[in-house]
Amino acid sequence: MHTRFESLGAFLPEGRMSTAELVERMAFKAPFNIEDITGIHNRRVHDKRPGHFEGSLVLGLAAARDCLKRSRYRAEDLDVIVSVSISRMKDGYELCFEPSFALELKRLLGATKAITFDLSNACAGMMSGVMLLDQMIKAGIVKNGIVISGECITTIAETAVLEIKEALDPQFGSLTVGDSGAAVVVDEAEDDANKIHHIEMLTAATGAHFCIGKPSDATPGIALYTDNKQMHNEDRVRLWPTFQMNLMEKWGTTFEAEKYDYVVQHQVSVRAIQNFTKFAGKVFNTTMPEALSICEEYGNTATTSHFIVLYESLRNKRVKPGSKFLLVPAASGLVTGFVGVTVSLEIEK
Amino acid sequence: MGIIIKSTGVSADASNFSALDHAVIAGRRAFEAGGIGSEGVDLLINVGIYRDENMVEPAMAAIIQKALGYRLDFPNAAMNWSFSFDLMNGAGGMLNAVQVASAFLMNDKVKTALIVSGDAHPAKAAVPGFPFAAVGAAMLLVKSDDARGFGSLHTAMSDDATRGLEASVMCGPADKPGAAHQMNLRIDANYEARLLEAAVSAVRTYAQTHGLDLSRTIVLPSQPSATFARDLARRCELAADHVVQVTGLDGDPHTSALAFAYAQLQAQGIPSGIDQLLFVGVGSGVTSTCIAYRL
Numbered sequence: 001m002h003t004r005f006e007s008l009g010a011f012l013p014e015g016r017m018s019t020a021e022l023v024e025r026m027a028f029k030a031p032f033n034i035e036d037i038t039g040i041h042n043r044r045v046h047d048k049r050p051g052h053f054e055g056s057l058v059l060g061l062a063a064a065r066d067c068l069k070r071s072r073y074r075a076e077d078l079d080v081i082v083s084v085s086i087s088r089m090k091d092g093y094e095l096c097f098e099p100s101f102a103l104e105l106k107r108l109l110g111a112t113k114a115i116t117f118d119l120s121n122a123c124a125g126m127m128s129g130v131m132l133l134d135q136m137i138k139a140g141i142v143k144n145g146i147v148i149s150g151e152c153i154t155t156i157a158e159t160a161v162l163e164i165k166e167a168l169d170p171q172f173g174s175l176t177v178g179d180s181g182a183a184v185v186v187d188e189a190e191d192d193a194n195k196i197h198h199i200e201m202l203t204a205a206t207g208a209h210f211c212i213g214k215p216s217d218a219t220p221g222i223a224l225y226t227d228n229k230q231m232h233n234e235d236r237v238r239l240w241p242t243f244q245m246n247l248m249e250k251w252g253t254t255f256e257a258e259k260y261d262y263v264v265q266h267q268v269s270v271r272a273i274q275n276f277t278k279f280a281g282k283v284f285n286t287t288m289p290e291a292l293s294i295c296e297e298y299g300n301t302a303t304t305s306h307f308i309v310l311y312e313s314l315r316n317k318r319v320k321p322g323s324k325f326l327l328v329p330a331a332s333g334l335v336t337g338f339v340g341v342t343v344s345l346e347i348e349k
Numbered sequence: 350m351g352i353i354i355k356s357t358g359v360s361a362d363a364s365n366f367s368a369l370d371h372a373v374i375a376g377r378r379a380f381e382a383g384g385i386g387s388e389g390v391d392l393l394i395n396v397g398i399y400r401d402e403n404m405v406e407p408a409m410a411a412i413i414q415k416a417l418g419y420r421l422d423f424p425n426a427a428m429n430w431s432f433s434f435d436l437m438n439g440a441g442g443m444l445n446a447v448q449v450a451s452a453f454l455m456n457d458k459v460k461t462a463l464i465v466s467g468d469a470h471p472a473k474a475a476v477p478g479f480p481f482a483a484v485g486a487a488m489l490l491v492k493s494d495d496a497r498g499f500g501s502l503h504t505a506m507s508d509d510a511t512r513g514l515e516a517s518v519m520c521g522p523a524d525k526p527g528a529a530h531q532m533n534l535r536i537d538a539n540y541e542a543r544l545l546e547a548a549v550s551a552v553r554t555y556a557q558t559h560g561l562d563l564s565r566t567i568v569l570p571s572q573p574s575a576t577f578a579r580d581l582a583r584r585c586e587l588a589a590d591h592v593v594q595v596t597g598l599d600g601d602p603h604t605s606a607l608a609f610a611y612a613q614l615q616a617q618g619i620p621s622g623i624d625q626l627l628f629v630g631v632g633s634g635v636t637s638t639c640i641a642y643r644l
Binding site for chain 1: 423456
């Protein structure tokens with residue numbers, strides 16, 4: 001049995017902020033050009049106005065509604081709701097722990113029979129949620145489910161703007177993020193047009209402390225502290241292709257035989273996407289498929305990044321229908337893996 | 350063929366206020382009791398809610414895996430790997446994790462799964478008014494080749510306007526710094542009464558739906574107070590010793606409660622004539638999560 005992405009949804013807030021605007025507000029003047037280094041020009045930012053506040057719950061809900069709009073399932077048909085936001089922000093920057101976001105989404109969507117829980121696995125959250133649903137459907141426990149994420153994550157950029165004091169500051173990575181919501185319905189595949197071919201994930205916990213997110217002690221917001229040197233050294237970059245190579249050898253297949261049309265990396269920066277893909281090409285000893293990227297305009301949207309890439313690429317007719325994508329998570333933990341998925345969904349412009 | 354608890358571990362040193370420490374100690378004890386050595390497990394799910402310094406990233410499960418010291422990198426000599434993440438659903442999270450881990454085990458995607466929990470005040474200190482005990486627990490799950498093991502999961506949610514308990518911290522630009530060391534709890538005055546109603550309903554519904562003979566069943570419920578099990582037994586007309594009350598803890602063991610109840614029952618010995626257990630998680634929402642376990 002195979003599962004599939006039955007429907008995709010997204011929500012991108014109207015508010016925009018350029019990298020130049022963000023950097024302009026920093027007291028510390030970096031001796032390098034962040035926009036040049038990352039290739040990120042803009043990102044979307046949540047509405048901050050009282051009464052219009054776009055917290056993680058609002059962003060996730062909008063994406064879920066968009067997703068269900070083009071799904072065969074109504075909210076009341078859903079068996080499972082998994083919420084995977086890292087930011088878990090409600091109105092006025094309230095960071096929530098109980099009850100689960102998934103329960104709130106269940107109420108707001110009217111998903112009367114759904115089992116609900118939150119999942120936290122840093123930026124690999126959506127892919128982890130998909131893997132859980134894939135396993136639960138294959139085990140016959142449920143028939144379908146939705147993974148939802150709303151990321152009101154530019155709060156970490158705001159903290160970084162206030163707190164960065166030196167060129168090697170661990171908060172530099174926080175300047176790359178953008179806000180968004182994404183959702184995906186997963187159910188059993190009916191044909192080859194929409195199918196998850198494989199989904200594998202691992203946690204290389206040796207790097208569990210390389211990237212830590214928590215409320216800052218110096219200013220009121222959430223901060224993300226990343227050891228970029230450790231996160232992006234060669235051993236780390238080698239992790240995914242080595243893992244995939246190993247499994248494909250066991251399965252008796254090769255990277256080339258899978259005929260991926262596109263690879264979708266975590267949207268850290270334009271340069272990182274190119275580097276990860278180039279390095280993998282050496283390990284797989286093959287010409288890599290085209291690496292899709294949307295981070296130039298949307299930044300790193302955390303858990304939603306691969307799904308915003310898919311959504312935008314389908315919506316803009318950037319990819320041909322029936323394309324086979326290789327999604328590669330890269331997250332704090334450290335989490336990596338690979339998802340091979342054919343997607344023929346239509347998303348209206 | 351079923352999914353069974355191979356071993357458990359609990360951690361309750363009252364002088365330790367680190368959720369992470371408790372989870373790691375409990376995990377280590379479950380490994381020792383379950384004969385798991387340095388090879389570790391294939392899947393780790395952390396279900397704790399109240400974490401050290403309110404960390405939101407990475408998954409606490411990754412930090413727990415690192416502290417337990419197995420399959421830290423890939424490739425390695427054994428060419429094995431593990432997958433770790435957090436699943437959060439308050440007091441019922443442990444049972445959601447059982448359902449998720451069962452799927453992975455039934456599909457032979459993994460051979461071993463550790464569900465671990467740990468809660469403590471994020472300030473890593475005793476804070477007056479915080480109702481949850483600083484404790485941790487762990488359950489090692491494997492597949493059995495007989496009829497023993499977990500049944501199907503039932504969940505329910507109340508239609509009430511309020512959630513009974515809400516936990517959050519404020520992190521906006523107008524707030525004061527220090528959210529890493531705070532937890533704001535809003536608890537309704539009738540919260541425990543609502544939890545009791547939810548537990549009573551869960552026990553009755555599950556027994557009715559699955560033809561469970563409650564006279565041959567021991568109920569392991571959440572532990573919001575020192576009298577909760579007694580009240581649940583009375584309301585469900587069960588013998589007092591057929592509902593486990595966890596003893597010896599300073600506060601509600603929250604996400605660890607069901608594993609504590611199971612470990613305590615195992616230590617005391619399961620009375621003859623009992624062939625099923627019924628785990629009942631009740632918590633904020635108000636929600637109930639319920640699953641039977643055939644002995």
